[in-house]
Amino acid sequence: MQENYYWSDDYSAEFYITAAQCGFITTSMYKEEKLILLPEIQFEYALMKFDEIKISKKIRKLINENKYELKINQRTKEVYKKIINYHKDSWLNDEYINILNSINDKYNQVSNFKFYSVELIEKETNLLISGEIGYQIGTIYTSLTGFTNRDKKYNNCGKLQLVLLNYYLKDNGLKLWNLGHPQLQYKLDLGAKIYNRADFLKLWYENI
Template structure:
């Protein structure tokens, strides 16, 4: 995070139209800070285009909403499935499931990421939202299992708003026996989203090549918000 200071915001800032417009138009700032971990505020942030993580500052835990400078968006017509993933699909040694065991996904994320931000009050919030979907907003637990061993190999957590899906955090096994299963999980998710009439997939930060290998396109903040807000409202 390359930002020297963080503005503290609350739900009133997001609800106030002029303040929100100023946030959108400030192209020097993308990260903000809040101590509000309520469901209402989190959903409001998500609907207005923020993707929130978390951060510790001076041993205090904060929500870290980000209105990104750029976004990676996948339209399903652009989905690319490479030969290795096609081979895995044909072998059919997997089970792709939605919302079977979010706790197992959360455990895997904690093991996989050295600096896991999906923890503490943020984790509690996600579990609460998962158990209690609200206002066209729901948490999805995406899970890919080895069909034979029943081991969880790859997965992610994200959220659905209306007909959009946004990724939050994911993992895949580092075992060489499961090479490319992370890509397999993403392809299967894209196919699931398309089959279930989602409009597009918001993959968040556009700084990872695998997102473009999947078929995602780069959107500026301005272009993303035009599309996002039209879809959400």
């Protein structure tokens, strides 16, 4: 219970899925030009119950304008590219993407694991405005990383994507949303609550 980060040079889909099933969120880094996977069992987690979401007036207005739609697993390669461009020194890299692709090719929806590419599309232009990647295990969805368009025209579209994803996950029978590290304020503003590791793991194993 004193440690949180571990490392592995096992790039197999089986290892990645097993770590995810145990509650680890795996990122990556390069050390001496070699990819190292970094499974983390966090000290604290931001968890959300879908009925507890907080929706601002600005987001309700965007929903009512009906200019955007949410799609799942339709433009995955484009989501990868935009995430890498959005984050400086992104841990999402070609080798990590290869692991995710191997899961999609062979293991998606097997062993209680389902990969998600989440895509907010502007209806008029068909542009991909905001998105993220994550996965479902049992009735829990875990967010990994995402992006949003920084153009002023698309202010609040990142938050809109999260709200529409909340509706989608709830409608598809999920029970909890694991937003990972609780330090980012937007997660708490959305309605997430902070759980320590022991309480997180109790909820985790009740819902996977």
